[in-house]
Amino acid sequence: MPKVKVPRKSTAIDMTAMCDVAFLLLTFFILTATARQPEPLPVDTPASTVKIKLPETDIATLTVGQGKIFFGVKGQQIRINMLNRIAEKYSLQFTEEEKLRFSVIESFGVPVGNLKQLIALSGDERNQPGLQTGIPADSTDNQLNEWILAARYATKELNNTDLRFSIKGDSKEEYPEIKKVVDILQKQNINKFSLITSLRQAEN
Amino acid sequence: MAELDTSSGGGKKGGGKVRSKKQSTRVDLTAMVDLAFLLITFFMLTTTLAKPQAMDLAMPDKDKDKPESKLEIADNRTMTILLGQNNRLEWYMGLVDNPKTPTVDNYGRNGIRKAILEKIKEVRGITGDPKKGLIVLIKPSDKSNYRNLVDILDEMKITGVQTYAIVDITSPEIGLMKRDGIYK
Numbered sequence: 031m032p033k034v035k036v037p038r039k040s041t042a043i044d045m046t047a048m049c050d051v052a053f054l055l056l057t058f059f060i061l062t063a064t065a066r067q068p069e070p071l072p073v074d075t076p077a078s079t080v081k082i083k084l085p086e087t088d089i090a091t092l093t094v095g096q097g098k099i100f101f102g103v104k105g106q107q108i109r110i111n112m113l114n115r116i117a118e119k120y121s122l123q124f125t126e127e128e129k130l131r132f133s134v135i136e137s138f139g140v141p142v143g144n145l146k147q148l149i150a151l152s153g154d155e156r157n158q159p160g161l162q163t164g165i166p167a168d169s170t171d172n173q174l175n176e177w178i179l180a181a182r183y184a185t186k187e188l189n190n191t192d193l194r195f196s197i198k199g200d201s202k203e204e205y206p207e208i209k210k211v212v213d214i215l216q217k218q219n220i221n222k223f224s225l226i227t228s229l230r231q232a233e234n
Numbered sequence: 235m236a237e238l239d240t241s242s243g244g245g246k247k248g249g250g251k252v253r254s255k256k257q258s259t260r261v262d263l264t265a266m267v268d269l270a271f272l273l274i275t276f277f278m279l280t281t282t283l284a285k286p287q288a289m290d291l292a293m294p295d296k297d298k299d300k301p302e303s304k305l306e307i308a309d310n311r312t313m314t315i316l317l318g319q320n321n322r323l324e325w326y327m328g329l330v331d332n333p334k335t336p337t338v339d340n341y342g343r344n345g346i347r348k349a350i351l352e353k354i355k356e357v358r359g360i361t362g363d364p365k366k367g368l369i370v371l372i373k374p375s376d377k378s379n380y381r382n383l384v385d386i387l388d389e390m391k392i393t394g395v396q397t398y399a400i401v402d403i404t405s406p407e408i409g410l411m412k413r414d415g416i417y418k
Contacts, residue, residue, distance in 0.1 A: 045263030052270035059277035075286065076381040078388040084288040094380075196288060201381035205317070205374040208383065212293065221295055224288035227384055 069093070070137060070157045071100045071164075073200040077230035084226065088191050090181050091226070092174075092211050093137060095200035098164025099174055099211060102137030103181045103193070109133045111184035112177070116142060119176055124149075139164045142173055167210060175214050182218075195223040289387060294399045311357050314371045315346065315386060316407055317378035318416030323386070325349060330406045338414050341385045350393045370398040373407060377417055 073095040086104065093100040103109060110133050117124050120142045124132070128149050139162040140148045148156060155161070167174040178195075185193040195215060199208050215223060309328045316324045321341060326333035339345045350370070357368045370390065374383050383400075390398045411417035 045267055049263045049267045052267050055274050056270050059274055076384040078289055078384055080287050080289045082288050084286050199380040203380040205378045206376050208380050216293055222292045224290050226286045227289050229287055
């Protein structure tokens with residue numbers, strides 16, 4: 031009886047499929063990592079050692095830098111609801127399309143009067159430095175106060191939760207500017223909020 | 235694992251014509267896959283790490299109608315930190331009319347943190363009650379910037395001071411800072 035010879039198989043594996051999968055995943059991660067919206071007001075956040083992450087939902091961000099205040103809230107439905115309230119308050123009219131376009135704006139900083147023009151711009155034009163002048167927050171024309179109030183009502187109505195606030199300040203921003211924002215929040219009895227910081231390197 | 239198929243090349247040698255070897259079209263992909271996975275790991279980690287950190291801050295209630303919310307605190311337990319210009323600060327113990335050991339200091343490990351840790355021990359020795367620890371009042375002046383505020387709040391977290399508050403600065407304190415040259 032002849033011996034049955036077991037053929038020797040090569041140890042080399044076909045890597046093509048694995049390579050395909052790896053690059054597919056790589057493409058996915060690269061795209062999701064860079065898809066973050068560019069911010070209209072770039073700020074350099076100070077570093078701290080805290081490691082608590084910012085929540086993803088029901089949070090409003092007040093960006094303070096270069097003497098300007100920008101406002102943004104998470105969630106498209108909340109944004110639309112907020113815009114409706116502001117439109118009512120300042121007796122403005124927004125079309126459905128404008129509302130939809132507004133709902134994708136991550137953060138903005140224009141007086142209410144210029145809101146229509148801002149909505150009409152494209153995403154790139156909106157983020158040009160110096161285009162948006164910040165939300166007025168003086169005692170005579172405190173629009174920021176109205177935005178905060180509208181956002182709180184909108185969150186309560188849609189999600190039945192309290193809106194949380196976070197302040198994202200530039201490291202070099204002078205304290206009085208920050209204090210102005212804090213005072214507006216405190217006037218509405220919001221005594222608890224978060225300061226957004228970046229992670230400190232382990233030097234001290 | 236390199237795979238180089240040379241079986242089809244070669245063959246006759248003597249013909250005089252030098253025939254170039256036919257190379258296999260197969261490429262070793264191992265290194266490429268390694269690199270791809272390395273990059274995947276990198277992007278996965280950076281996307282989760284890029285999320286901003288949030289420092290929770292509770293401000294004291296501003297309700298002026300409720301006098302009972304005002305707390306009398308012993309002045310030997312209070313440390314006041316005044317934030318001045320050029321990333322300098324000044325701290326003192328007790329009341330501003332009679333400040334004990336007003337010191338101009340820097341931020342960071344060798345500056346204010348040493349003082350805070352020292353005072354925590356000292357106050358614990360005075361009161362003898364671990365619940366009655368040091369109370370820190372942070373008073374940022376108009377000349378300080380936001381980074382100073384975050385830095386000092388961070389120090390509170392690091393040193394574990396339980397009771398601290400951000401309070402408005404008063405004019406005698408500005409006077410004190412002017413005297414020591416950190417407020418112009």
